[in-house]
Amino acid sequence: MSVAQRKYFTEVAALADKTVAVVTTNGKTFNGTLVGINPDSLNLTLADAKDESGKPLNRLVLNGANVMSITSAEKPFDLKSLAGRLEKVFPTMVKLYEDQGFIWVMDKVKLTEKGVVEGVGPAAERVQKVYTQFMSEAKA
Numbered sequence: 001m002s003v004a005q006r007k008y009f010t011e012v013a014a015l016a017d018k019t020v021a022v023v024t025t026n027g028k029t030f031n032g033t034l035v036g037i038n039p040d041s042l043n044l045t046l047a048d049a050k051d052e053s054g055k056p057l058n059r060l061v062l063n064g065a066n067v068m069s070i071t072s073a074e075k076p077f078d079l080k081s082l083a084g085r086l087e088k089v090f091p092t093m094v095k096l097y098e099d100q101g102f103i104w105v106m107d108k109v110k111l112t113e114k115g116v117v118e119g120v121g122p123a124a125e126r127v128q129k130v131y132t133q134f135m136s137e138a139k140a
Contacts, residue, residue: 095107
């Protein structure tokens with residue numbers, strides 16, 4: 001798989017669990033939470049979906065061959081800025097793995113857009129505090 005293909009699939013996978021608008025090749029639009037995607041066929045599953053008239057659809061499975069576009073309705077999480085903020089608190093101890101969606105701090109605390117997912121103790125608490133402050137500023 002080429003670097004470009006890997007990046008493409010990383011971008012598509014980053015839409016998982018996000019609110020998206022999907023336009024089909026016949027011009028229909030569906031909005032919902034992207035909960036499943038087959039990277040080979042680009043078949044999609046949307047949860048809590050609505051069609052263009054607003055009719056609720058609990059689960060919607062779309063054939064990838066019929067998908068013309070997928071648009072994110074949410075602003076992407078800025079992992080790079082969060083890593084920069086952490087670098088100020090933990091100089092030279094922050095590693096950003098943007099393509100994989102996480103940050104390692106001190107080689108023992110793993111942080112994603114959802115907060116600290118691995119690590120305990122004072123370092124993990126400090127990382128979580130920086131994350132919480134970053135998120136509250138982003139929402140303001």
